[in-house]
Amino acid sequence: MSHSIPTWKDVEQAHERISGHVHRTPVHTSSALDEISGAELHFKCENFQKTGSFKFRGATNTVVQLGDKELKHGVGTHSSGNHAAALALAARLQGTEAHIVMPRDSSPIKKRAVEHYDAHITWCEPGLDNREQAFREIEKITGARFVHPSGDFNVICGQGTAAKELLEEVPELDAIIAPVGGGGLASGMAVAGRAMKKDLRIYAAEPQKADDAYRSFKQGFLIPVDRPNTIADGLLTSLSPLTFRIISEYMDDVFTTSEQTIIKAMQLIWERMKLIAEPSAAVALAAVLDHRFVFKGKKVGIILSGGNVDLTKLPFGQQEG
Amino acid sequence: MSHSIPTWKDVEQAHERISGHVHRTPVHTSSALDEISGAELHFKCENFQKTGSFKFRGATNTVVQLGDKELKHGVGTHSSGNHAAALALAARLQGTEAHIVMPRDSSPIKKRAVEHYDAHITWCEPGLDNREQAFREIEKITGARFVHPSGDFNVICGQGTAAKELLEEVPELDAIIAPVGGGGLASGMAVAGRAMKKDLRIYAAEPQKADDAYRSFKQGFLIPVDRPNTIADGLLTSLSPLTFRIISEYMDDVFTTSEQTIIKAMQLIWERMKLIAEPSAAVALAAVLDHRFVFKGKKVGIILSGGNVDLTKLPFGQQEG
Numbered sequence: 001m002s003h004s005i006p007t008w009k010d011v012e013q014a015h016e017r018i019s020g021h022v023h024r025t026p027v028h029t030s031s032a033l034d035e036i037s038g039a040e041l042h043f044k045c046e047n048f049q050k051t052g053s054f055k056f057r058g059a060t061n062t063v064v065q066l067g068d069k070e071l072k073h074g075v076g077t078h079s080s081g082n083h084a085a086a087l088a089l090a091a092r093l094q095g096t097e098a099h100i101v102m103p104r105d106s107s108p109i110k111k112r113a114v115e116h117y118d119a120h121i122t123w124c125e126p127g128l129d130n131r132e133q134a135f136r137e138i139e140k141i142t143g144a145r146f147v148h149p150s151g152d153f154n155v156i157c158g159q160g161t162a163a164k165e166l167l168e169e170v171p172e173l174d175a176i177i178a179p180v181g182g183g184g185l186a187s188g189m190a191v192a193g194r195a196m197k198k199d200l201r202i203y204a205a206e207p208q209k210a211d212d213a214y215r216s217f218k219q220g221f222l223i224p225v226d227r228p229n230t231i232a233d234g235l236l237t238s239l240s241p242l243t244f245r246i247i248s249e250y251m252d253d254v255f256t257t258s259e260q261t262i263i264k265a266m267q268l269i270w271e272r273m274k275l276i277a278e279p280s281a282a283v284a285l286a287a288v289l290d291h292r293f294v295f296k297g298k299k300v301g302i303i304l305s306g307g308n309v310d311l312t313k314l315p316f317g318q319q320e321g
Numbered sequence: 322m323s324h325s326i327p328t329w330k331d332v333e334q335a336h337e338r339i340s341g342h343v344h345r346t347p348v349h350t351s352s353a354l355d356e357i358s359g360a361e362l363h364f365k366c367e368n369f370q371k372t373g374s375f376k377f378r379g380a381t382n383t384v385v386q387l388g389d390k391e392l393k394h395g396v397g398t399h400s401s402g403n404h405a406a407a408l409a410l411a412a413r414l415q416g417t418e419a420h421i422v423m424p425r426d427s428s429p430i431k432k433r434a435v436e437h438y439d440a441h442i443t444w445c446e447p448g449l450d451n452r453e454q455a456f457r458e459i460e461k462i463t464g465a466r467f468v469h470p471s472g473d474f475n476v477i478c479g480q481g482t483a484a485k486e487l488l489e490e491v492p493e494l495d496a497i498i499a500p501v502g503g504g505g506l507a508s509g510m511a512v513a514g515r516a517m518k519k520d521l522r523i524y525a526a527e528p529q530k531a532d533d534a535y536r537s538f539k540q541g542f543l544i545p546v547d548r549p550n551t552i553a554d555g556l557l558t559s560l561s562p563l564t565f566r567i568i569s570e571y572m573d574d575v576f577t578t579s580e581q582t583i584i585k586a587m588q589l590i591w592e593r594m595k596l597i598a599e600p601s602a603a604v605a606l607a608a609v610l611d612h613r614f615v616f617k618g619k620k621v622g623i624i625l626s627g628g629n630v631d632l633t634k635l636p637f638g639q640q641e642g
Contacts, residue, residue, distance in 0.1 A: 026347065277595075
């Protein structure tokens with residue numbers, strides 16, 4: 001695993017490599033949301049991506065590069081979320097095994113997704129230490145290659161292809177924005193965006209309640225998040241050294257947003273665009289709404305990162321008549 | 322208003338007339354739903370249509386044909402649903418007024434939609450008699466032209482354009498299916514489908530709990546529905562004489578489906594396709610699932626009729642882990 005910063009050429013090569021395997025997802029617009037936001041919004045619908053999120057791009061870009069010997073041992077990760085399902089399907093489609101360490105308290109819907117793609121699941125106690133320890137044991141037994149959800153060079157290049165497609169389809173964008181958790185999507189987007197359009201404004205969006213990227217970006221050094229608690233369950237992880245370097249170098253700014261605006265943005269996407277977006281995917285629109293002076297009158301590309309949500313636990317309350 | 326049966330030429334002319342005003346909605350597929358259904362499904366996404374349903378096609382095809390004198394008096398209808406919102410926006414975009422009679426017990430979300438498009442709303446007591454009476458009074462005062470939600474010749478031709486677009490995009494379809502309430506969509510689809518592909522199987526799907534089209538089709542005469550009570554709130558109305566004639570002549574069969582399967586189909590569309598579909602829109606997939614021997618191995622076009630749903634009142638219960 002290289003720790004150098006990916007170049008535009010790396011993203012281009014990733015795109016060639018994965019384009020037969022991933023969906024080229026559509027870009028949706030909404031006159032209602034343009035009116036509400038005061039900007040012209042273009043949503044890259046990665047909720048329609050295989051496994052329901054952009055994570056399938058990075059996972060595929062990793063697995064398709066494995067040699068025969070590596071394919072024999074399989075791949076693995078510890079994750080309770082979209083990366084686990086993405087890696088499981090990418091492995092199955094390339095004829096190899098996926099070993100996933102999941103905390104026992106993972107939600108039933110996420111368990112089902114990973115099981116559905118025939119991954120080998122190892123249950124562990126919650127907590128990052130327990131997950132890492134459990135994965136090291138699996139690694140010893142199987143020789144499976146660990147694929148980090150966001151800090152892996154090839155994962156970052158794969159995620160960058162979502163922004164590449166969006167800018168190819170809407171080259172007139174003034175700005176582009178994606179949610180940031182571990183930073184794989186945000187840093188891949190930053191590499192692609194900076195290379196494709198010199199004057200493009202490149203932004204990340206983060207919940208106030210998990211604002212490590214915001215604080216790291218502003219302070220200039222990596223500050224891990226401490227016990228984040230946000231409805232945006234895909235954004236609980238912290239930047240890695242690699243994604244922090246990329247974001248520091250290429251990103252114009254990081255905006256935070258409140259839990260209340262995240263829920264409001266999610267409801268707007270559901271009601272007005274008729275799209276299922278998970279809370280993490282609504283964070284970018286929420287940031288646009290909470291910082292509208294920045295985006296007013298601009299053409300803004302938003303990466304709608306995923307649509308995996310438990311329909312029995314929705315945050316929409318009773319509304320006024 | 323002509324009571325003759327629309328011809329293919331009428332649907333073609335409607336399409337030319339409205340194509341600058343309506344969205345040409347995308348067709349989505351889902352490998353997960355193909356696996357579950359045993360068929361190859363192609364969903365025409367009218368949930369992405371303006372005002373969130375196919376109703377905007379028929380309303381537009383009516384309003385754009387009005388002369389100057391008629392435009393001065395406006396249009397109107399009595400409806401608490403998607404037709405009201407569609408007519409309101411179609412009228413606004415053509416620079417005329419819409420007069421909508423709504424029952425006082427209409428849901429807040431539907432009230433808001435109609436208000437949003439600047440329609441003049443007259444409240445009445447619930448019940449068809451009260452609605453008709455209230456509309457006659459509005460008609461006397463304003464001279465507004467009544468646009469029936471489903472039994473109007475031009476409305477039927479407009480709705481038929483959804484099926485026309487679907488068959489243009491996926492000409493290899495073996496069958497096509499749409500939900501049936503008043504029958505505007507189903508009969509427009511039947512006219513288009515029969516003309517475009519001789520051996521196409523053309524089906525309507527209906528809730529068991531509002532099965533007037535099923536019973537009318539099987540008996541050969543018009544049987545209005547008696548106090549229907551289904552979650553598919555867009556399908557509570559009965560066929561009109563005109564839509565019954567078209568469906569009798571061109572439809573191959575009408576299939577009914579249970580409330581339970583409607584909810585299951587809706588949940589599948591939300592979870593697997595990441596699309597917001599209203600219960601009425603899920604009825605066609607539900608019928609495919611409940612009659613799978615008919616559709617097994619076939620290429621099936623499904624009109625996903627709309628996506629207007631109250632997010633605070635969803636039917637999804639707790640699931641097993």
